Amino acid sequence: MNAIATNVLNIFTGKFSSAPRVYYSPGRINLIGEHIDYNDGFVMPAAINKGIYYAVAPNNNSTINFYAADFNEIYTVAVTAVTKNLGWKNYVLSVVNEFLLLNKTVKGFDCVFGGDIPRGSGMSSSAAVEGGLAFAINDLFGFGMTRVELALLCQRAEHNFPGVQCGIMDMYANLNGKQGHVILLDCKNITHEYFPLPLEGYKIVLLNSKVHHSLTNGEYNVRRKNCEAGLAVLKEALHINSFREISSADDVTLHKDKMTEEVYQCCKYVVEEIGRTRKAGALLQQNDLAGFGQLMFATHNGLSTLYHVSCKELDFLVEQAAHNKNVVGARLMGGGFGGCTINIVKDEAVDDFVTTVSAAYLQQFKFSPEAYVMELSDGTCCIN
Numbered sequence: 001m002n003a004i005a006t007n008v009l010n011i012f013t014g015k016f017s018s019a020p021r022v023y024y025s026p027g028r029i030n031l032i033g034e035h036i037d038y039n040d041g042f043v044m045p046a047a048i049n050k051g052i053y054y055a056v057a058p059n060n061n062s063t064i065n066f067y068a069a070d071f072n073e074i075y076t077v078a079v080t081a082v083t084k085n086l087g088w089k090n091y092v093l094s095v096v097n098e099f100l101l102l103n104k105t106v107k108g109f110d111c112v113f114g115g116d117i118p119r120g121s122g123m124s125s126s127a128a129v130e131g132g133l134a135f136a137i138n139d140l141f142g143f144g145m146t147r148v149e150l151a152l153l154c155q156r157a158e159h160n161f162p163g164v165q166c167g168i169m170d171m172y173a174n175l176n177g178k179q180g181h182v183i184l185l186d187c188k189n190i191t192h193e194y195f196p197l198p199l200e201g202y203k204i205v206l207l208n209s210k211v212h213h214s215l216t217n218g219e220y221n222v223r224r225k226n227c228e229a230g231l232a233v234l235k236e237a238l239h240i241n242s243f244r245e246i247s248s249a250d251d252v253t254l255h256k257d258k259m260t261e262e263v264y265q266c267c268k269y270v271v272e273e274i275g276r277t278r279k280a281g282a283l284l285q286q287n288d289l290a291g292f293g294q295l296m297f298a299t300h301n302g303l304s305t306l307y308h309v310s311c312k313e314l315d316f317l318v319e320q321a322a323h324n325k326n327v328v329g330a331r332l333m334g335g336g337f338g339g340c341t342i343n344i345v346k347d348e349a350v351d352d353f354v355t356t357v358s359a360a361y362l363q364q365f366k367f368s369p370e371a372y373v374m375e376l377s378d379g380t381c382c383i384n
Contacts, residue, residue, distance in 0.1 A: 001384060005053040008114050009384070011069055016110040018057035021140065022384035025115075025132025026051035026377050027123035028173035029204065029342055030333055031182055031197075032292075032299055033277035035307055037167025039227050039270045040188035040242040042277040045169055046197070047177020049375045052115035052128040056136040061108040066092055069114030079106055084161045091126055094161035095133045098153045104143055111136075118208055118370065122334020126162070127170035130154040135175065135380045147175040147379065148190060165221050177379035184281050188242060195284045197376065202289065202328070205345045207357065208370040209313040211338030220335055223266060223307065230267035233258045246271050262308075269306035273299060293329025293344055297322060300331030300341075309336025316364060317341045320357045327353065340372075 001009070005022055012020050026047040033043030059065070066075045068088050075089050082096050092111075099106050113132065117125040134150045134157075137143070145153070154171035158164050172185055172192070181194040230252075231243060237255045240246060249271045256264045276295045283292045300318045304310035314332040318341055321330035326349035333342040345353050354371040362368045 004114060004116055005383065008053045008055050008069060008112050011067065011114075012055035012057075012110070012112040015067060015112065016057065016059070016065070018059055018110055020055040020057035020110070020112075021136065021382055023054040023056065023132050023136050023139075023380065024051055024383050025054065025128045025135065025380040026174060026177055027115075027117040027125060027128050028170055028177070029123065029206070029374055030169065030173075031342070032280045032295055032331075033169075033185075033273060034299060034303060034331075034333070035223060035309065035335075036243075036270055036273050036277070037169035037185070037187040038165070038224055039167075039231075039274075040244050041270065041274040042244075042281075043167075043169045043185050043187060044182050044195075044277060044280055045173035045185065046182045046376045047173055047379050048123065049377045050115070050117050050123060050372070051377075052113055052117065052125070052132050054111065054113045054132045054136050056109055056111045056133075056140060058140055059108045059110045063108045064096065065108075065110045067112045069112060079108060088129070090161040091129045091157070092133050094157035095130050095137070095154065097160065098134075098157045099137060099143070102153075104141070106137060106141065109137075109140065119212070122332070122336075122339030123206070124170040124174070124334065126158060126164075127154060127174045130157050131171055131174035131380045135382075139382060148172075151175045152190070163221075165224050173379070175379045177377055179378050180376050182284070182376070184277075188244060193281075195281060198284065198287045198289055199344075201347050202344050203347055203350050204374040205343045205350060205354065206333070206340040206372045206374055207317050207343065207354075208340045208372070209311075209317060209338055210367060210369060211311055211313050219309070219337060223309065226263045226266040227270060230259050230263045233263075234267065243267070243270050244274050249275075265306040265308070269302045272302055272306075289344065290328050293327075296329030296331045296342070296344070303332055303336060307336075311337060313361075313365060314338070314341055316361065317357065317369065320360055321353075324349075324353060324356070 151171040330343040
């Protein structure tokens with residue numbers, strides 16, 4: 001176990017008398033396919049080597065004890081009294097609530113968790129919190145749910161108490177990650193394929209803008225409602241049921257006059273991004289990392305100018321990457337409005353890239369980004 005897992009275990013043994021199991025629940029990156037998981041699209045995420053560690057054990061009573069190590073906060077609640085709360089509590093309580101809604105017999109348990117995913121970074125710390133707890137409860141109480149069922153449970157959990165109407169991607173990647181591989185996830189049929197990521201000679205580098213984003217401020221849900229409004233128009237006009245049935249963004253443009261400009265731009269982006277993600281799988285099969293990188297730049301442009309979920313800091317980081325010959329692709333990653341950019345950078349140039357971009361960013365915004373070199377990991381698992 002690493003230092004974080006050991007610390008979580010030590011905190012548990014200092015607070016509780018039971019013998020826990022320890023679980024790792026990874027964050028995720030998404031190479032391409034942003035904001036289309038809730039639009040029946042295809043996405044290409046991967047689990048990563050930053051995440052949340054859980055120590056959990058049944059306590060033979062009807063009380064749940066949570067300790068959030070990163071906040072130094074404890075919360076105790078009876079299983080029968082689980083209800084909506086505030087902050088981090090909503091994410092764990094909503095997971096418990098979803099098991100209860102399935103009439104699963106959740107008994108009391110003790111739980112300590114903490115991790116190393118920077119909050120608001122776009123690496124999906126919320127899905128890691130939800131996935132790790134759901135996996136632990138399913139394991140400890142022998143509910144026998146599959147990883148896909150757990151991912152869908154976690155999606156419902158984020159919809160419920162936190163109120164974020166997210167798609168399935170984050171939870172699916174958290175639970176179904178495979179070391180060295182990306183997942184091509186069909187978000188309509190909830191099926192997936194694994195593709196080896198051909199990174200020989202390259203590294204995935206995240207640059208954290210340190211601009212904090214919160215998807216619960218409503219902007220995420222606004223984009224989703226825009227897509228729903230546009231799809232209603234397109235269903236009637238084109239006799240389709242899903243964005244993925246639209247072969248070209250030109251078909252959206254033909255019916256632009258029936259939508260607001262904001263709705264039209266969201267729909268145009270979604271159709272283009274579904275097309276890019278389909279193409280991305282073929283490029284990986286051809287080992288064409290340069291072509292894949294160009295799709296990443298195109299995705300960022302769409303997220304910035306059509307979907308309007310970027311910000312000046314993220315645009316600056318991607319522009320710096322675009323002018324660096326050692327970067328094959330870059331874009332904002334995650335829900336947007338802050339967080340990280342994801343960059344594919346030549347091995348030998350990583351240090352220079354980080355130093356150069358950080359200096360330019362500091363000069364422009366008066367504070368420095370943080371850099372993380374990512375490795376792909378397996379999904380949520382028991383480690384002890």
